[in-house]
Amino acid sequence: MSQSLDRGLEILKSLLSAPKTVDEIAADLDVHATTAFRLLKVLEEHRFVKKMENRQFCLGPAFLGLSSTFMGNNILIEVARPFMVRLNYRTMQAVHLAVFDAGEAMYIDKLEAKHGFRTHSRIGLSAPMHASAIAKVILAYLKKRERDALVESINYERFTPATIHTREAMRADINRTRENGYATEVGEQEPYMNAIALPILDPAGRLLAGLSVSAPAPVMPFSDLLELLDDVTLTCKDIASELLSRDQP
Template identity: 40%
Template sequence: MVISPLLRQLARTRRFTLGAPARFTVAPDGARVLFLRSRAGDDPVGCLWSLDPASGAEHLLADPDVREIAHPHLARLNEACGHTVHLAVFEEGEVLYIDKVESRYPVRMYSRIGKPVAITVAAVAKLLLADLPEPERRALTDKLDYPMYTARSTPHAEAFRKELAKVREQGWATDLGGHEESINCVAAPIRGADGRVVAAMSVSAPNVVVTADELLTLLPQVRRTADAISGEYSGRTPIKEAP
C-alpha cells in the first residue's frame, strides 16, 4: 500500500480535529488500516480506529473509556506479578488487543495493540465470545477456521462451543499452550453496568518463566483486578480523587 495517499485521506474532514492518527498497522492484504487517534488534540487517551482505504470509511473499534479506566489497574497487576498483561475487545468479528503492559522478564511475548488474537484459542477471545447471544455465538463458531497451532488447539466448532459454555459458566478462561506450546494465559471478563462483557483482560507468561500451574495461582488476583475495572467502568465503584 502507498502510504502518502492514506495520510492525505486521513487528513480530510474531521480527522485532525480529533487528534493526529498514529501507530498505523496495515492489514496484510491492504484492505484495512488500524490506527490510534484521540478524541481531541489535547486528549492523551487514544481510541482504536479502523479505516477502509478504498472508501475512506472509518469505524471506532474501541472507545477509550474502558482502556483509560483499565490501564492503571493493568499496570498495578503487572507490577505485582511481573508478567505480560493484555486488554482485548470484540469488534467486527475479531478480538483485538487494545492495551498491553510488558513483562519485566527478558523472555517476552510477541503481541501488538491493534493486532487480532488467535480467536479459537486465546483466553480473552473465549470470554468475549462466550458472552455473545447463543444464535450469534453459534453462527460465528460455525464460520471460523480452526487451525491446529499446537496439539492443544481447539480442533473444531463443536469443541469450541463446549469450551465457550464452560467459560460462560465459570466466568474465567485459560489458554494453556493452545496457540504456542510455550505460552500460558489466564483471563477474566470486564463487565458493563448491564452485566455484559465489554472487554477481557489476561496475564500471560512463557513456561520457561513460570509453569502453567504457577500461573493459575494468579487467577484470583486477575479476577479481582477485572472486578475492580468492571466496578469503575460501570459506575458501581466511586472514583477516588487524587490527593
C-alpha cells in the same frame, strides 16, 4: 492510488469542520470539481460520507462509528491502565486488554512481563478466537447469536497439537469457560505459553472487554498461573466499577 487515498483522507479532514458542497471541497483540495465528486462517490459507497438534501456532504455513519469505537476504547484504556499496572506488578507476568471489534478480539493495551520472555501479541492486532485465552473469554461472553455465528465461521488453524480444531471442541470450551467464569490457554497458540483470561462485564452482565495474564511455562507452571485468578478477578471488577463511576452524572 496513494494520491487518491491521500485526497480521500483530506476530504474527511475537511468535513470535520462542517458539511460542504462539492465545489467547496474541490477548493479545499485544490482539485477540479469532477475529481472531488469522484472521490466523494467512493467515500459515499463505503458510508464514510453522506449526501444531504441541500447537496452538501457530511461525515457518514462508517466514519462516526470508527470515531465512537476509538473514543470508547481510549476511555477503557485510560481507566484500565492503572489496574493493569497493579496486576502486572503483583504477578510479574504479561497483562493484556482486548475488545470485540468487527468479529475479532483485538488487543488495545498490553504490559510486558517483568522477566525476559516476551509475548508475540501486538496492540491493534487480533488474537485467534480458538487459540487465545483472551479471545476465547470474549467469544464465550458474546450474545448467543454472535457467538454461534463465530463458532461456525472460525478458521480452526492448528498452531500446536493442543489447539482447538473443531466446532464441537470450541463449543465445549465455551461452555466450560462460562461455567468457570474464566478461559484458559495451555500451549494452544505457542507451545510454551499459557494464559488465563476473565471478562470485564457491565452491571447487566454485558461484555465490555477481556483481560488476561500470560506466562511462559518455564517461568510459571500452569498450576501456579491458576493461583492468580483472584487477582485477575479483582482487577476486572475494579475496572468495571471505575467505568461505571465515570458514567454517573
